[in-house]
Amino acid sequence: MTGTGSGTDNDRFSMSTAPHRSVSHSQSLCRVALVGFGTVGQSVARILTAHPPPGVQLTHIFNRRVARKKADWIPADVQWTEDIEDVFAAPVEIVIELVGGLEPAGTWARRTLTSGRSFVTANKQLIAHHGSELQTLAARHGGELRFEGSVAGGIPILSALRDGLVADRIWRVSGILNGTCNFILTSMEDHGASFADALAQAQALGYAEADPTDDVEGLDARAKLAILCGTALRADVGPPRIAARSIRVVEAVDFLHARRLGCTIRQIAQAEWDAAEDGVLHAAVRPALVATDSPLARVAGSQNIVLLRGHYGGETIFSGSGAGGGPTSVAVVSDVAAIARQRAAAPVADARLTEVVPALASPNAARVPRSITGEFVTPHYLRFIVRDRPGIIAAIAGAMERHAINIDAVLQLPADSKDELPFVVTVERCPSAVLSSAVADIGRLDFHVQPPVDLPILGGPPA
């Protein structure tokens, strides 16, 4: 775009602020222990040593078998250890956890917070399952819990919700939260690849793991959606209560049909409070058709996007890198910087105050929804693969009529064989449960070569 190059030269960012090592006011110094020195951990250490936030000092790095991890660019006064007790025994104010998984990360989080220290993590499973409990621990003991890196990597969505959008009442959050699925689906879209080939390519390029279950089945996106339910919708929702559906049902032929409908296919995570019934939350992660001119369709490769709908502010959209060392480490170190700023402003937490005004301790206090359903009312796409014979459309139309579902269109692409004929029916807006019953009835008919596949069509006009 310009002739000014790639922007990797750090010198132009040199600021007049003194480097942190010269900070002499001990009360304002925030010592940080980094637990986990993998890809993200190393990126975090790079920022903490090259451009530390004011008053922040990296003092400890923990990793298993730490000898093989030691890096010469880490300052000599940082202590390396493979014994977590060294971290807890040290006078550190913030523990950054980048190991992942529920344990031992959960135990470390509880020990850190119970001792009044602050805990920063990018661990989506830990926060999705135990965030609420950990937040309470933090508030009780005067520490902070922050986890910007756990959702949508480099997109500062949680801080936007807690700060710049905190005055709004967000009633819907949706988005693409899993870069692996998005990479697979965009490569099926771009190259007409089968699911298996696209997955193999993603694995070869390092975008998918050897066991892709968590990504492909929607479990990863579900954990992130649970965290967004808490922060955006103030709904306390455990990940198992969110419906998740695999993207494995999507075939290359679905992209051809989707294109004829002006759509493509993405894994969409979506949650919203019911407008009519108080305390009812709709939440699901599943493949869906989205209009090609919608922001969701334009998210390429491993990028992420989050769309918020607020009562006052309307729609706000955030997109950026969903993962990777650089973007995630920005989120993690920004959390550290926020805690350091807060500690500098209020060195001693005033527990008395948070008792009197509980909302101050936890302004995003979430409530448990009365009911959580994976049901959304949308138009739907149904793809059949059949042995062709007269009467198939009539049989399908009859089943739809019995469930009071209106057919919108029937689409057929040229096919090689009458023995394995794909065709598509689109239906007007109906609740997904009603559609499922109809599809189950239709699935019992005798002309199917494969079970029918139904996908919601998102992004149409509001109800």
Added chain:
Amino acid sequence: MTGTGSGTDNDRFSMSTAPHRSVSHSQSLCRVALVGFGTVGQSVARILTAHPPPGVQLTHIFNRRVARKKADWIPADVQWTEDIEDVFAAPVEIVIELVGGLEPAGTWARRTLTSGRSFVTANKQLIAHHGSELQTLAARHGGELRFEGSVAGGIPILSALRDGLVADRIWRVSGILNGTCNFILTSMEDHGASFADALAQAQALGYAEADPTDDVEGLDARAKLAILCGTALRADVGPPRIAARSIRVVEAVDFLHARRLGCTIRQIAQAEWDAAEDGVLHAAVRPALVATDSPLARVAGSQNIVLLRGHYGGETIFSGSGAGGGPTSVAVVSDVAAIARQRAAAPVADARLTEVVPALASPNAARVPRSITGEFVTPHYLRFIVRDRPGIIAAIAGAMERHAINIDAVLQLPADSKDELPFVVTVERCPSAVLSSAVADIGRLDFHVQPPVDLPILGGPPA
């Protein structure tokens, strides 16, 4: 998208937190005076009375000729006044200024901050011209200055930069910051309208003012870009130092040519630190060609978008409503909420601390660039309207060659008349100043019906 309706029912947001009137801890109570009760002011009052942030209470509303403004939905204990001295004499902790303009807003800001109180505003001109001075006043007297609503209305870009992205080093900020220009240009694109017709339509619909100078000439976007230079690039730049160019040069025919080049035309605000020369800032607001598949091209109507490029986190994109009572009031009340949270955590500012660690007082301390230039190195689009005769292309090519500029393509659409023939030349990447010299030379030739128009083409591959 779902059957759950428009989401305008507030009841489902009812939280377990007590309404603010019951907060008894006086030290945590934040009294707020609202100065200006126009569109945004009324929206702010709606949120502050329907869903006040914890511990926040609206106590005063100031407006000229206040009698005609009084609204029955404002609680009876709120004091209405048309005398600003009532505001300064009252025990309010936060003054919200929504009057706009440099004065008397600037005087009010200084009085508020000098008395140790906090000042929240959506006044882009005030912040663009005097933000740095006011920030210093705030830090010195222990108050806060916040202005999220001054840039890109409902997009929480400033809080994202100060919180979730604070650990990154942002080197480029670009975007569409003026909804009026975007409305005019998208309506020229969609309907083939002339500039004059599109402007008249925008005025009729209330998207443009009777005197559209500030919007159309780029002065509004320039003020917002100056604020983003401070917050994103940490560059202290007065608006007059940013090059601004009118969108009036854009004609309907330019959209036809742009389309053939896979582009459309938008008013783009852009600033970046030079990668090679320390302290050199490139900054400009001007119409530009952008690829139709770029995020900039997809911003419709009066929406805004901001793109950030960080050294660590790569590209992050924010879009949403650029103006309007609802979105802007979310920004304003979110600022109020942030100040209230901070006051609750640290009722008395520790001036001693900020003296020892200046960066804590002003973590985004900006530096004055060594030089500021409106020059960017890009490919360019040149449109000529000529009386056709042999030798025109040769004359233009000769001038380009003398300035060492490479021609990329020559485009011509069918035209009615040889006496008024539009055609387009695109040239490869070159500095805008070099191109301007070449265009000046070409402009002196005798075949022009109108002066040539040159626009940068943005979004190509990086240098």
